[in-house]
Amino acid sequence: MALFDLQERSLRELNAELHRQAALLQQGADADTEWEVTNPRGSHAVAVGIDGALTVNVRGSVGYYCGGMNQSGQIHVEGSVGPGVGENMMSGSIRVTGDASQYAGATGRGGQLVIEGNASSRCGISIKGIDIVVRGDVGHMSAFMAQSGNLVVLGNAGDALGDSIYEAKLFVRGEVQSLGADCVKKEMREQHLKHLTGLLERAQISDVRAEEFTRYGSARQLYHFDVDHADAY
Amino acid sequence: MSSTNPSTTPRKSAKFDDYTLSEIRRAAATGLYDIRGAGAKRKVPGLDDLLFLGASMSRYPLEGYREKCGTGVVLGSRFAQKPLELKIPITIAGMSFGSLSGNAKEALGRGATLAGTSTTTGDGGMTPEERGHSQLLVYQYLPSRYGMNPDDLRKADAIEIVVGQGAKPGGGGMLLGQKISPRVAEMRTLPEGIDQRSACRHPDWTGPDDLAIKILELREITDWQKPIYIKVGGARPYYDTALAVKAGADVVVLDGMEGGTAATQEVFIEHVGQPTLACIRPAVDALQELGMHRKVQLILSGGIRNGADVAKALALGADAVSIGTAALVAIGDNDPRWEAEYQALGSTAGAYDDWHEGNDPAGISTQDPERAARLDPVAAGRRLANYLKVMTLEAQTIARACGKSHVHHLEPEDLVALSVESAAMARVPLAGTDWVPGRGDQ
Numbered sequence: 001m002a003l004f005d006l007q008e009r010s011l012r013e014l015n016a017e018l019h020r021q022a023a024l025l026q027q028g029a030d031a032d033t034e035w036e037v038t039n040p041r042g043s044h045a046v047a048v049g050i051d052g053a054l055t056v057n058v059r060g061s062v063g064y065y066c067g068g069m070n071q072s073g074q075i076h077v078e079g080s081v082g083p084g085v086g087e088n089m090m091s092g093s094i095r096v097t098g099d100a101s102q103y104a105g106a107t108g109r110g111g112q113l114v115i116e117g118n119a120s121s122r123c124g125i126s127i128k129g130i131d132i133v134v135r136g137d138v139g140h141m142s143a144f145m146a147q148s149g150n151l152v153v154l155g156n157a158g159d160a161l162g163d164s165i166y167e168a169k170l171f172v173r174g175e176v177q178s179l180g181a182d183c184v185k186k187e188m189r190e191q192h193l194k195h196l197t198g199l200l201e202r203a204q205i206s207d208v209r210a211e212e213f214t215r216y217g218s219a220r221q222l223y224h225f226d227v228d229h230a231d232a233y
Numbered sequence: 234m235s236s237t238n239p240s241t242t243p244r245k246s247a248k249f250d251d252y253t254l255s256e257i258r259r260a261a262a263t264g265l266y267d268i269r270g271a272g273a274k275r276k277v278p279g280l281d282d283l284l285f286l287g288a289s290m291s292r293y294p295l296e297g298y299r300e301k302c303g304t305g306v307v308l309g310s311r312f313a314q315k316p317l318e319l320k321i322p323i324t325i326a327g328m329s330f331g332s333l334s335g336n337a338k339e340a341l342g343r344g345a346t347l348a349g350t351s352t353t354t355g356d357g358g359m360t361p362e363e364r365g366h367s368q369l370l371v372y373q374y375l376p377s378r379y380g381m382n383p384d385d386l387r388k389a390d391a392i393e394i395v396v397g398q399g400a401k402p403g404g405g406g407m408l409l410g411q412k413i414s415p416r417v418a419e420m421r422t423l424p425e426g427i428d429q430r431s432a433c434r435h436p437d438w439t440g441p442d443d444l445a446i447k448i449l450e451l452r453e454i455t456d457w458q459k460p461i462y463i464k465v466g467g468a469r470p471y472y473d474t475a476l477a478v479k480a481g482a483d484v485v486v487l488d489g490m491e492g493g494t495a496a497t498q499e500v501f502i503e504h505v506g507q508p509t510l511a512c513i514r515p516a517v518d519a520l521q522e523l524g525m526h527r528k529v530q531l532i533l534s535g536g537i538r539n540g541a542d543v544a545k546a547l548a549l550g551a552d553a554v555s556i557g558t559a560a561l562v563a564i565g566d567n568d569p570r571w572e573a574e575y576q577a578l579g580s581t582a583g584a585y586d587d588w589h590e591g592n593d594p595a596g597i598s599t600q601d602p603e604r605a606a607r608l609d610p611v612a613a614g615r616r617l618a619n620y621l622k623v624m625t626l627e628a629q630t631i632a633r634a635c636g637k638s639h640v641h642h643l644e645p646e647d648l649v650a651l652s653v654e655s656a657a658m659a660r661v662p663l664a665g666t667d668w669v670p671g672r673g674d675q
Contacts, residue, residue: 063446065447068454069454083437084437125436
């Protein structure tokens with residue numbers, strides 16, 4: 001286990017080191033693949049651009065964009081995260097023990113983001129294939145323009161869930177304050193229950209069942225411009 | 234009236250001209266706003282209203298051909314480890330694969346590489362073809378984040394964060410179903426054939442303070458190697474430039490209302506955003522006040538057409554210009570050879586702007602394989618390189634006439650204006666006078 005103290009050393013050194021280790025891994029050379037980062041003290045851009053199967057445990061809360069564009073890394077944050085955790089993640093996983101601020105998982109393309117606390121507004125905005133699971137609540141405009149991927153919410157969702165959604169799938173266990181433009185409740189069939197069960201398993205969540213969730217998705221009425229729907233824009 | 238009384242000549246209205254009447258009828262028939270490509274078509278004050286003074290008793294010129302006039306420019310020297318070194322001060326602006334055919338993107342890449350300059354990706358992301366054909370490639374970072382990924386980010390030579398563009402400051406991308414082909418759909422993670430709605434705001438940051446953190450993130454992901462550009466439309470150039478510098482930009486790209494688009498609402502193009510000429514001095518003011526002129530480079534775009542435009546933009550303080558529409562014309566857009574087809578589409582060569590429909594006879598703004606095949610990327614690339622060379626030679630000719638050994642040495646004192654508006658915007662005297670209108674202190 002390699003140690004990195006962000007109080008003693010700089011952010012630049014941390015990310016450069018993680019990039020270097022990922023490159024060594026790709027070349028098949030000896031690499032430090034397990035990292036413990038201490039004293040983050042709300043730093044931004046911690047562990048961004050990881051490009052390999054590194055494991056990074058961050059002991060403390062971070063600022064914006066933790067794990068941005070993560071590819072194959074496993075990042076674990078013991079604390080809360082600022083806006084944009086895991087933004088544009090490609091693959092791998094990020095788990096946050098505390099809460100997440102706005103735009104968690106924004107434009108994520110793959111991998112898994114798990115928030116054990118609450119997420120804020122615009123959780124899952126514009127996602128393109130990522131799986132996001134939130135134990136707590138999500139705020140307003142979550143899954144806005146979500147193109148593909150999954151957002152699973154064990155708590156409640158705020159206003160305008162799934163506004164202008166494309167083909168992403170939403171599963172909410174609690175209350176939805178309101179649905180956004182073109183987002184509708186959908187039938188939970190056998191295939192969806194199986195799908196959701198798989199998502200929960202991969203997120204290592206075993207204290208709820210798929211049957212407790214409601215599915216939401218696109219009504220597909222805004223896929224082709226029609227003047228009669230102009231009010232929805 | 235009886236046949237013996239004279240009548241007045243029938244007179245059309247300046248306000249309700251033929252175009253306006255046809256637009257009212259079209260709106261009444263369809264209930265849908267007009268969507269088109271290209272930039273502002275109506276006449277606005279611009280670089281044509283400015284003139285260079287040239288040589289005289291008090292200014293001597295440099296000899297053409299014998300006395301050097303440099304054209305190179307370095308972009309991104311502020312923070313990046315690997316700034317871009319261009320041979321000419323003209324770059325190719327961002328245009329997406331999706332709005333343009335693959336052959337058109339390849340032509341732009343080939344031409345730019347021959348000329349020693351860069352191309353820019355657009356709203357569709359980076360294609361392997363463009364990265365392969367462009368020696369220097371700027372990768373746009375847009376609100377939609379279609380196709381965005383760290384591998385392409387690392388392959389790019391520079392990153393351009395798009396806050397807005399001149400044709401539609403405040404608008405998102407628009408690509409209608411006809412152009413969402415299987416390949417485009419896959420790159421953008423969209424269902425095929427739908428009318429794509431692009432976001433107009435970035436999903437994970439809003440103001441300049443957030444942007445500073447976003448720039449930090451992008452630099453950290455790419456190990457501080459690549460220049461970060463910020464592109465804005467012609468909205469509040471003084472403040473936009475100052476805020477871009479403060480957010481940490483290496484380069485500011487400023488795009489006036491004459492700047493083109495593949496598709497947006499006509500009303501956006503013609504009525505939102507300032508003319509390119511009006512944007513330049515405020516942006517340069519901001520840079521000079523921050524002590525950043527020539528340290529954070531300024532690229533100007535929006536209706537740049539010839540070497541005179543290049544020279545004037547540089548004289549007013551820009552480090553380089555960018556061309557979009559002009560580059561497409563050079564490779565064959567709106568060419569009279571397709572006149573029969575333009576007529577069949579209800580248009581004519583030089584006026585065709587329904588680029589969103591994907592029916593472009595020239596094979597440029599289309600995804601239809603048959604039409605796209607009409608464009609030979611190698612020949613078109615050569616045409617673009619020729620055009621860039623001519624623009625550069627023209628700018629050098631003007632610079633030498635003004636006694637300058639590098640095009641960057643051109644200055645506002647080399648210019649006068651033909652109209653009160655252009656004199657005020659460019660802050661150069663009205664020709665034949667000492668008067669610079671609009672200066673409160675004079």
